Amino acid sequence: MLIIDTDEVPIGRRREAYLLAAAGESGSSTTEIEAPEDAVRIRLETWRFGPITLFATHGNGMRMVRTARQARADSLDTVSVITQPQGEAWYAWSGGQRRFGPAGLALVHRQGGYEYRSTGTGLSVAFMADTDRLGLPEHLVREAIPTAAGSPVAGLLLGHLRDLHRDADRLAELPGAESVGQAVLDLTRALVASVAPDRIRRGVAEETLLTRVLAYARANLADPDLTARRIAHVHNISLRSLYRLCEDGGLSLEQWIIRRRLDEVRRALAAPEHAHRTIEAIARAWGFPNAPYFTRRFRQAYGETPGTWRRRATDRGLAGPR
Secondary structure, three states: OEEEEHHHOOOOOHHHHHHHHHHHHHOOOEEEEOOOHHHOOEEEEEEEEOOEEEEEEEEOOEEEEEOHHHHHHOOOOEEEEEEEEEOOEEEEEOOEEEEEOOOOEEEEEHHHOEEEEEOOOEEEEEEEEEHHHHOOOHHHHHHHOOOHHHOOOHHHHHHHHHHHHHOHHHHOOOOOHHHHHHHHHHHHHHHHHHOOOHHHHHHHHHHOHHHHHHHHHHHOOOOOOOOHHHHHHHOOOOHHHHHHHHHHOOOOHHHHHHHHHHHHHHHHHOOHHHOOOOHHHHHHHOOOOOHHHHHHHHHHHHOOOHHHHHHHHHHHOOOOOO
């Protein structure tokens, strides 16, 4: 949902309009926009996925500070993960600071206060959820802030958030939107636990294993060597245990991977930047080396051939990836 696009606000009121809109969405903080009033250009969008709210802010660099005093006066006790798909940002907390770009993230516990700063035109994608939804002691969340970005779970969460943002409009309308948000929380819980003491790490690792397996599979869909055996090896479990895990979760791993690959091919076929590529080349890039098999599965999934879908998408100007 679009919260504000300052291009639609008269010059002279843009800064104030954005600050009011942002405060209403994320709680008490002090925000400074680096651009002069006549150059303020910011677009803020949000989507609700059950227990989490996803934010995307595109435009001018800014500095946001939430002091400990503001945190105490605010009823919001939330945890966030901030990513920076475009540009660079700095994040500071009590006792440290870090610069991060498209390959990094920042874990934020808002009750502890923080500072976020970006420069130039960029894109920030973040989510916010009530801290108690993580099911972890707050002190573990705070203690994870300095080291969370180096966790092996960080890459999975980062990739998951990128995928979520890319398809946010569509996914937010699905009946399973709440489950999508819960998957984000599960990965965040695993992120915090991965840098916690052994006892907690082992318990949370078991609880979030299926979420991490699916996040790993999604992040490696384009790899032709992605197999159930490899997934089991990466997660240090037996093949039988992997299949049992997926069965208990109500899914077939192979069919889940095939459907996600089909979705990626379908999206690419509608994207203008892939118009010069053949259907076979796109399908092969997403793990379908056998053209007749791919066409049959595509028709089963969507009720039409890849060629028919591509022509319809081109004629109607359907949007490609974000």
